[in-house]
Amino acid sequence: MIHYVSIAIVLVSLTFPVRAQDAEAVRLFDEGTAALIDGRFQDALRLFEPVEKSGWASDALYYNIGLAYYRLDELGQAIRYLEKARLLNQENPRTQHSLAVAQRRQVDRFSKLPKPFWKDAQQWLVATLPLGVAFLIGIACWLVFTAGWVAKAVFAVEGEWYRRGRQTALIVGLVLMTYALSSSLWPAFPDRSVVLEERLELREQASEQADSVVEVHEGLIVEVRASATNWQLVEIPNGTRGWVPSTSLGDI
């Protein structure tokens, strides 16, 4: 018994630094927000930076960082952080409004390449049923099925409804777990980045000497298709692909 108590004490003590880290992040967030209110945008960004690096984030943090960048006229970074905020909270009206305002200043107006219907369906599904929730429900069903199977095997529990319930749990569990893991392996939303440079040439090859494919501008959201050393192959909304230096992009 003494062993179990010792383990519990150790586990509880491990949580103390995490709580301290939370408190420091919240304190810096408040200070950064105060700087933002005072119009000290650079100071605000300097205070927000360790919060972001602490491993904790919130849509409010990303929104305020995006706002500071917008005030400093860094449109690419502003759109990048607003997109991050939207990923954490899709329904936030402030984020939606401000993102629309920022994107109106974006120069590029590309047509959007139609997506396959299943991609839309997958994105809708992911937005509706988050992967974590789906996996937890699925694993719960899987555990229920396991318990039922063990009960049948060990205690010989039988019955028609019992059998149906066991089968239903198995099917639901497998479907949800498959959905969650497959969407994790092949994300519905591909890796996206934002162009941070005012003007950026997409090139045919990963070289500054390669021919230019198209010129894009700051704030354009691109999908990352492949990576090489210091270069990334990106696809713009109309389907055109080209290589750009990694430093010219900011991941979302």
Next chain:
Amino acid sequence: MKEIAGHIMGKRAIAGTLVFVFVALTGASSALARQVDVQASVDATTIGTEESVTLTITIDGSDGSDVQVPQPPEAVGLALLQTIPRTQQSVSIIGGQMSRSFGYSWTYRPTGQGTARIEASTVRVKDREYHTQAIQVQVVPQDQRPARARRTDPFAGAFRSPFDPPATEPAPEPDESDLFIRAVPSKRPAWQNEQVVIEYRLFFREGIQLRQSRLTDSWDAEGFWREELDVETRPIPRIVVENGLRYNTIVLKRAAVFPTRAGDLSVDPLKIESEAMLPFGSRDPFRSLFAMQTRFTPVQLESPEVTIATRPLPEGAPFSFNGAVGSYAMTARPDRTSLEVGESMQLSVTVNGRGNLATMEAPILDIPGAFDVYDPDVSTLLDRAGSQLKGSKTFRYILIPRTNGTFEIPPITFSWFDPGTGRYRTSLTDPIPVSVTGTATSPLSVTATTNGMPVDDFAPLFTAAEAWTPTDRLPLHARWWVWSLILLPLAVMGGVRVWRRHQNRLVRDPRWARGRRAHPLSRKHLKQAMELLESGDTQGYFEEVERAVLGFIGNRLDIAEKGLTRPQLDGLLAERGIHESLRNRLKALLDLCDRGRFAPASFSPENKESAFDDASALIPDLDEQLDA
């Protein structure tokens, strides 16, 4: 009267604007030259065999006092009529400055048809020599010459009554060498949108009078942006020598044109209608006076068409280039740099220089998003007085900050193509820091959307963050506990299945079950034996050791071991392949146990424990050989 009375009225217009030109010229003209300039000219480059030609050497900038009388130039095909030159002098006061000119004239008569030539002459003014150019004169048969050129008898009028009607003479008509318009572009070829000034100059021989002049057609220049430049409304003719002939020239029109596309672009000819009176014919001033109304002849003049080859602008234009070509400078000036939220500031960006300011677009501004920026108020100031169009264009922006803070208006960029160097140039202003104080009020209804968000600006910031989430999460498929949760039930089910099969075999196969139980039972008996030994029960100890060994054999062979004699047991073990030595070890152990049960006092503690050790070693050896 030797002074020129010229009167030109010009009115700027693109189409159908009247140009009134009235020029009265007699004798020598004024000269604007302030430095000494020596020119030789003739009164006609084509004469008949019965006509004469007068050569005049004009010395501008001199009253003749410091001029050595030049020798009459040698001539080929012409004979000099007098060696002493006629002299003439003129004084002009223009703009408060006086200028003088002095002239020497000789008259030559042709000696035959063909090309005659008056050689160059040398004139010495003060200590410097000036050289004129040779002049060629075509001598044609007299019948090919118009009547006006017929040489008159200077003495005929002397014997005629002044009251006699004047003799009828045909009205002389000017030819192309007497009166013409020349179009002079400032440069050819030109770059696209480069300023090219086309100057239309009227050339007319001395003595010609013009009146009631007007444009006959609208002057057009398709493919060009056009801007009229100012010309003198009362021009004073300037004397020039063209092909040996002295002309008066005035500027009729000056236009700056900007090619809007590349290629060969043409400018229409400038056409005017006028009435001209030539000085030729009668030398009688009274007759000339009376014949004034009838001797003006309608003339139509037309400049040649001007074609300008236009080159496209070269590649490599900077991103801020928006088509400006010329020579420019840019300035940016804010009316204030410290203000409160909601107040306005004016930023004036002025571009001045030479070029097409009318179509110039605003320089690129990158105003911080915290400012409301309204369309600029544009004012253009053009200076048309010079030889090129120049001026300035000012863009006035109104900026209203919507939030507080210290901002910086980045450098304003303006690029243009400089045709002089053939390169693009870019002008950058200094960044403009702007300090905005105060706090933003809640958006007014007119500047807010239906959901309360400000129009065209970010929503307010978040003052608190409630939902914190870790950002270093691995993807679902990369977390170990995910796969553990999936595989653990499988492991449980597998374990249950194995346990279930084990249980079933224990039930269905008693022999297998006894064999599975042999080891545990023997270990149990040996443990009890050791406890008995420690408690001092030697007899019980040996009984348990024997029970452990025989019980193991009985379970492994699935036999009732208690009813067997020692030979039977040995026989069974031999049948199951147990080696004789092992059987002997078993026999020795059983004998030892018998002695221990019946004569426990004869054993030392070491002998007792050796029985335990023998049993512990014997059981695994038996198990091994039974499995073999």
